[in-house]
Amino acid sequence: MGKEKKGTSPKMVIGIVCGILALLGIIAVGVIYLFMGKKNEEASEVTTEVVADSKEEETSEATATTETTTEATTEATTTEAEATTEEKKETAPANSVELPLGTSGKSFMFSSGAGGWSTMLEVKSDGSFSGLYSDSDMGDTGDDYPNGTVYQSEFTGTFKNITKVDDNTYKMELGDYKTVKENGTKEIKDDIKYVYTEPYGIEGGKTFYLYTDKKPKSEVTEEFLSWTWMEMKDTLGVYAIYNEDMQEGFFSYDDYWESEGGN
Numbered sequence: 001m002g003k004e005k006k007g008t009s010p011k012m013v014i015g016i017v018c019g020i021l022a023l024l025g026i027i028a029v030g031v032i033y034l035f036m037g038k039k040n041e042e043a044s045e046v047t048t049e050v051v052a053d054s055k056e057e058e059t060s061e062a063t064a065t066t067e068t069t070t071e072a073t074t075e076a077t078t079t080e081a082e083a084t085t086e087e088k089k090e091t092a093p094a095n096s097v098e099l100p101l102g103t104s105g106k107s108f109m110f111s112s113g114a115g116g117w118s119t120m121l122e123v124k125s126d127g128s129f130s131g132l133y134s135d136s137d138m139g140d141t142g143d144d145y146p147n148g149t150v151y152q153s154e155f156t157g158t159f160k161n162i163t164k165v166d167d168n169t170y171k172m173e174l175g176d177y178k179t180v181k182e183n184g185t186k187e188i189k190d191d192i193k194y195v196y197t198e199p200y201g202i203e204g205g206k207t208f209y210l211y212t213d214k215k216p217k218s219e220v221t222e223e224f225l226s227w228t229w230m231e232m233k234d235t236l237g238v239y240a241i242y243n244e245d246m247q248e249g250f251f252s253y254d255d256y257w258e259s260e261g262g263n
Contacts, residue, residue: 097162098125099170099210101239108241108250110201113229117151119201121241121250123210127159127172133199145193153199154180159208168215172208201250205243213238213255223247230256 101123111118117135133155138148157177165171181196188194211220215236224242225232227249238255242248 095127095160095162097164097170099123099127099159099162099172100212101125106239106252107254108239108252110227110248110250112227117200119199119250121201123159123241127162127175128157129159129177130156131199131202133197133201135200140193142193145188145191147191149193149195151195151197152181153183153197155199155202157202165209168212169219170210172210174202174205174208177202201243201246201248205245205248207244209242209244211236211240211242215240221247224249227251 102125105122105124108121108123109118110121116137117133119131119133121129121131123129131154133151133153135151136148137151140149141147155177158175159172160175162170162172177199179196179199183196183198185196186193213236217225217232217235220236220242224240224247228240228251230237230251230253239252241250243250
């Protein structure tokens with residue numbers, strides 16, 4: 001008899017097929033695993049980029065906020081500095097030229113020498129002044145004021161825009177002045193009626209002149225000289241103030257007495 005021919009059995013075929021399928025399954029799982037890993041990496045990169053962008057935006061916002069705060073602070077500081085400068089300008093002395101009156105200033109008097117009235121004036125070198133006008137009328141009495149009536153004005157103020165005309169003459173303007181008591185008010189004290197008025201010799205004036213004791217008498221007006229009872233030669237011999245608009249004169253009688261009778 002001849003040899004039998006070996007063939008492939010059904011079981012063997014099934015085993016081979018199962019093996020191939022198993023191998024394909026393993027390959028598929030590997031591919032899926034690799035694909036998912038790549039997706040995760042891409043997602044991670046996107047997340048990283050988003051976080052980075054967010055941090056960059058936060059940093060930019062913080063920088064912008066800092067810049068805005070810095071600008072606001074700088075602007076506020078500048079404004080404050082400008083305001084301080086303006087305030088200094090406002091409070092700075094109004095006069096760049098000082099009157100030659102020394103550190104303590106000088107006393108002046110406006111009076112006719114008769115009638116019992118006078119205006120005393122204290123003037124400083126910076127143009128500031130204070131004074132007292134007083135006029136007594138002992139014949140003006142009443143039941144509540146048997147000792148008479150006094151017209152009075154206590155005041156303070158400044159001369160401004162001081163300019164030097166020559167070595168013996170200074171021109172100035174009357175600035176603001178105020179009285180301690182309101183003009184027109186009245187009161188009775190110690191059996192005297194006080195009537196408060198404007199300061200005579202100051203009111204109505206705008207342009208004033210300060211004359212030194214070396215001012216030639218020939219350079220002043222007769223109206224000005226009419227307000228003094230002093231004997232004068234070629235010069236005034238005393239410091240004086242002239243109210244040009246009202247043609248009234250103040251004289252420093254302290255200078256006169258110190259010089260023992262003038263020049």
